[in-house]
Amino acid sequence: MIPVLSWEEVLLRLALAAVLAGAIGIEREIREREAGLRTHMLVALGSALFTITSAYGFRDFLVQGGSVVQADPTRIAAQIVTGIGFLGAGAIIRQGVAVRGLTTAATLWAAAAIGLAAGAGYYSAAVMTTIVAIVLLWPLRIVTRHYFERPHEHRLAIQLAGGGSASTVLEALERLGVKVGSFDISDETSLDLLLDVPRGIELDVVIRRLIGVDVVRSARWHTD
Secondary structure, three states, rough: OOOOHHHHHHHHHHHHHHHHHHHHHHHHHHHHOOOHHHHHHHHHHHHHHHHHHHHHHHHHHHHHHHHOOOOOOOOOHHHHHHHHHHHHHHHOOOEEOOOOOOHHHHHHHHHHHHHHHOOOHHHHHHHHHHHHHHHOOOHHHHHHHHHHHHOEEEEEEEOOOOOHHHHHHHHHHHHHHHEEEEEEOOOOEEEEEEEEEEOOOOHHHHHHHHHHOOEEEEEEEOOO
């Protein structure tokens, strides 16, 4: 007997994949990353549909083929694992000395896995993976920042002038010898940078150098 999937079950699997990946996408949307809510939902939705089609979409062909045709329900779904890499690579951006988008690329990969699990009917794994991913993205990020930042790492808040580019700031820091560990762009003019300031470079010197950059309106160290 060749298994059949009802339209209600198909709708459930597709909807669950989109909702679970959307939970991850919301976190990325709040942090204004390259791939947000809709992208994560579409990735999971497509993965779920590929999985369903791979397992159930060729039933008529298999019935007519009799014993001549051998079915492999993973033949299309297996390509999701490698295919999602192209989309993830598009989310990785190099700006000056910093590389952004690695976490977003990983969340897209996880969203594809969640969609695959939901499409295969493995609901518990899809739900648990979503919960763990959200914990890794939000609470664990706060913990790692608090406990694992090195003593000479400092957080800097910069306000850009209208039309200013973050790449100009990164180039100025690179010329000064300061390494950029990571940075967040909360809006078009606000930057939050994690800097690795080498010993021998005074923090006031970094501020004065940045203030001298045309696109920088203000710069201050976080005191918390």
